[in-house]
Amino acid sequence: MKHYAPGLLDKHARHAILITGGTAPDPALLKDLRAQFPTVPCLCADAGADLCRASGVLPDALIGDMDSLSPETRAWLDEAGVPEVVYPAEKDDSDTALAVQQLFSDGAEELIVIGALGGRMDHELANMMLMVGAGRQGKSIVYWDDINRMRYVGPGEHQLDHTPGYIGIVPFSDDGMCLSIDGLYYPLDNFSVPFGETRLISNVFTDAPMATIRIARGDGVLVLCHDRAEKDPRR
Secondary structure, eight states: OOOOOTTSSOTTOOEEEEEOSSSOOOHHHHHHHHHHSTTSOEEEETTHHHHHHHHTOOOSEEEEOOSSOOHHHHHHHHHHTOOEEEOOSSOSSOHHHHHHHHHHHTTOOEEEEESOSSSOHHHHHHHHHHHHHHHHTTOEEEEEOSSEEEEEEOSEEEEEEOOSSEEEEEEOSTTOEEEEEESBSSOEEEEEEOTTOOTTSSBOBOSOSEEEEEEEEOOEEEEEEOOTTOOOTTO
8 A cells, every 4th residue: 555645845846856776877966956956855765865975965855665775874864854754665666656656746747867777677667667657647757867868758849959969769659659850960750660669769969959859649758868988979
């Protein structure tokens, strides 16, 4: 049975930062993100609090079964009096899913999530489905790590500001995706891509200040990323 403790978010908050226990990015990423959004609530899912401690960012709350939280971080949180919602280790959902449900239940509409990628592959795939499921219900989850920004895209028009690196789209609908793309190196016009094909990855910006993606059918995941090797992204 799932229990949600209301009130972890201010009733007027519509955005939140969630730190989970996947592969931890550079601590500077969270520190910079917190500096950009100092008033946005920050919640940790279990071992995500270890990244908070490494970054010097005190979370507003902690949720999970606490089975992977380090003793040092446990003491740090206790000393600061951070509120928490504790679940049993044997439960129906992952700590990340519980935290997402908590934040959406408290009124958030868009989450920036750090630590959802990398680590155990079953968790990473589950987090992808969590993002798509939320998007189909009108909520937004954006995953951040050192090289990626990832979010759900559904039918309609989506505009992207010019950014270096790669742009990829992965269809998630059973019948694939029909879309048009303007402002990228590989444009498309009302093009259909079946589920399971990879031809929408590794696109890049032209000199245009903005790109537009128009999805006529289907949905999927949009990924903005850069290559550590910094090679020509068109190869």
